[in-house]
Amino acid sequence: MSCARGLLSIASLNFVLAVGLVWSGRLWAEDSTASDVRLEALNKRASSLAIAYADSPQRTKPELLRAPVLRCNDPTRDEMDGAVWLWLDGKRPVAALCILKYANGKWNYEHIALADESLAVTGRPGWSWQPKAEMRTWSRIDEPVAATARARQTALRSLARRLEASEVRRGETFALRLLERPIYTYADEKQGVADGALFAMSYGTNPEVLVQIEARSSGEKLAWQVAFARMSAAEITIKFDGKKLWTVEAMKADDPAGSYYGVNELADQD
Secondary structure, three states: OOOOOOOOOHHHHHHHHHHOOEEOOEEHHHOHHHHHHHHHHHHHHHHOOEEEEOOOOOOOOOEEOOOOOEEEOOOOOOOEEEEEEEEEEOOEEEEEEEEEEEOOOOEEEEEEEOOOOOEEEEEEOOEEEOOOOOOOOOEEEOOOOOOOHHHHHHHHHHHHHOEEEEEEEOOEEEEEEEOOOOOEEEEEHHHOEEEEEEEEEEEOOEEEEEEEEEEEEEOOEEEEEEEEEEOOOOEEEEEEOOEEEEEEOOOOOOOOOOOEEEEEEOOOOO
């Protein structure tokens, strides 16, 4: 599971799997063999996709992490099983992919841009995703950045715990919880990042928001920066220390040029 420093540990993944996935009132992941079969099918679809920088086709393509960084479900709202993967440029994530398999047989692909550049994802029949180039919004957190990597890793988790999130879905407000263990941590000196982490704000273990926190170069010093990426078409609000920091309105997820794009496959297309 460790394709980069801090990738979701085997122990934590086993915990997620142990919690199980509920399907029609029973434990869907009760049979580990069936769970493995579903994960193999999810991996197959993830690996069928190809990514490139749309405006720079000669540039080295981002790399898909072979193992998902999170296994997810949403037991009280939808009957499904899913997982999240990352595409990396160096060690830094530039896009996320969430694939969900629902009880009714539907497959859902959620694409999330984590880069300023235009990307292009292809590989499945009938659709492709090409988010346009768009500068992401980063907010500076005026907290000192420690000199050691160990202390910065502790600070990353501490900053994430100060966030509160909620979403409005089908007219109902749901509180989102932080999965306190980051789903991915990294450092990339070439891109000026001393330490960074991705956290998920989730309902159940179904991620609705990705939180990206980095200690990165700002002049001659390091500064904390945080950005968010929606993994839901719902209205979402995030607060930091009780003050509103980020909000997005409800949207349709059917724009293949959008930074968040959801597309369905109604049958098992291989």
